[in-house]
Structures are given as structure tokens and as C-alpha cells.
Amino acid sequence: MLRASVLDGFLAGTMIAIGGSVLLSCDNRYLGAALFTVALLSICLFGFNLYTGKVGFLVKEHSRDKLAVTFSGLLGNILGTLIMGLLVGIALPKLVDSASAACVNRLGQTGLQTLIRGFFCGILMYTAVWVYREKGKIVGILFCVPVFILAGFEHSIADMFYFFLARSFGADSFLFLTIVVLGNSLGGVFIPFIQALKGKASV
Numbered sequence: 001m002l003r004a005s006v007l008d009g010f011l012a013g014t015m016i017a018i019g020g021s022v023l024l025s026c027d028n029r030y031l032g033a034a035l036f037t038v039a040l041l042s043i044c045l046f047g048f049n050l051y052t053g054k055v056g057f058l059v060k061e062h063s064r065d066k067l068a069v070t071f072s073g074l075l076g077n078i079l080g081t082l083i084m085g086l087l088v089g090i091a092l093p094k095l096v097d098s099a100s101a102a103c104v105n106r107l108g109q110t111g112l113q114t115l116i117r118g119f120f121c122g123i124l125m126y127t128a129v130w131v132y133r134e135k136g137k138i139v140g141i142l143f144c145v146p147v148f149i150l151a152g153f154e155h156s157i158a159d160m161f162y163f164f165l166a167r168s169f170g171a172d173s174f175l176f177l178t179i180v181v182l183g184n185s186l187g188g189v190f191i192p193f194i195q196a197l198k199g200k201a202s203v
Contacts, residue, residue: 005069008049009076013157015039015048016077017084020161023149024098033146040141044132049073052157056126056188059196077157085164099165106159107172111179114154118183119190121153126188156180
């Protein structure tokens with residue numbers, strides 16, 4: 001089961017890399033934000049394992065198996081964005097400069113700014129996946145993904161791709177990505193946690 005989760009996570013990381021590549025390739029940021037949705041659309045339709053799309057559901061389903069699947073998916077996401085980042089850098093070297101500039105801007109943020117930006121992205125990711133899972137509709141994906149990009153919120157797996165593409169492997173990059181993962185996690189559990197509190201309060 002864990003091996004399958006890692007492989008599904010790897011595939012999710014691959015799709016995020018494709019979305020990140022088209023975003024970096026577009027001069028028009030609105031078009032790039034819209035086209036990035038191909039990543040989450042593919043992940044949801046295929047059932048791949050994206051950490052930011054699953055972590056929020058641990059509030060209701062936090063068995064040992066669910067935890068293992070979610071965090072093994074994160075490992076797969078890291079491996080997928082790492083390998084695809086290196087491959088994209090070879091195939092499309094002009095994107096390395098774009099990714100490097102994006103990473104420099106990100107490292108200029110304070111830790112608190114990064115955490116908050118990750119938090120809001122986590123809310124949007126949970127919303128997009130919840131609408132797909134519970135309502136069977138892709139409208140959440142089509143709107144939530146461009147919103148987090150255009151608002152400047154931080155998506156940890158996409159950021160991993162940018163940093164790997166830019167060959168930015170330093171301690172400051174690792175710390176940044178760790179903070180974004182934490183922010184995404186807090187944002188992902190925010191809505192279901194409040195809903196759980198509301199349910200207990202109404203009993």
C-alpha cells in the first residue's frame with residue numbers, strides 16, 4: 001500500500017511540475033494561472049496522491065493507514081518534483097532563470113509571511129478537492145487554483161518544483177519549503193477542524 005502511495009505521489013508531483021512549467025512559460029500570468037489547473041484536474045481525475053489535497057481530510061479520517069498514505073504521498077511528491085524539475089531544466093533551460101527569479105522573491109519573504117501564504121493556499125486546496133470529492137464537480141479546481149496563484153499564496157509542492165528547477169538546494173530553501181508545508185497543512189485542516197468544533201457545539 002505504501003509503495004503504491006509513493007508512486008501515486010510521484011505521479012502527482014509530475015503533474016504539478018507540468019503545471020508549474022506552463023505557468024513559468026506564460027508571459028500572461030492570468031493565462032498561466034488558468035492553465036496550471038491541468039495539474040490538479042489530472043491529479044483528481046486519476047486519483048493521484050497529492051499531499052495538499054489530502055491533508056485536510058485527516059481531521060475526519062486520521063487512522064494509521066490514512067496518515068501513512070498521506071505522508072508517503074508527500075515523499076512521492078518530493079521525488080516527483082525533484083526528478084521532473086531536473087528534467088525540465090535540461091529540456092527547457094530558459095525556465096531555470098524564471099524559476100530562479102521566483103525563488104529569490106520567495107526567499108525574500110519573512111517566515112511569518114510564508115506561513116500565512118501557505119495557510120491560505122491550504123484552505124483553497126482543501127476546498128477544491130472537497131468540491132470534487134463530495135459534489136463530483138471540477139468547478140472548485142477551476143477557480144481555487146488560479147485564485148491561489150494570482151493572490152500570491154504558496155503551494156508547497158509547486159514551490160518544490162520551482163526550487164528544484166532552479167537548483168536551489170540550500171538550507172534557506174529547505175527552511176522555506178518546510179514552512180510552506182506547515183502552512184498548507186494548517187490551512188488544509190482549518191475548515192474541517194472548525195466544522196468538527198461546530199458539530200460538537202451543536203450537540
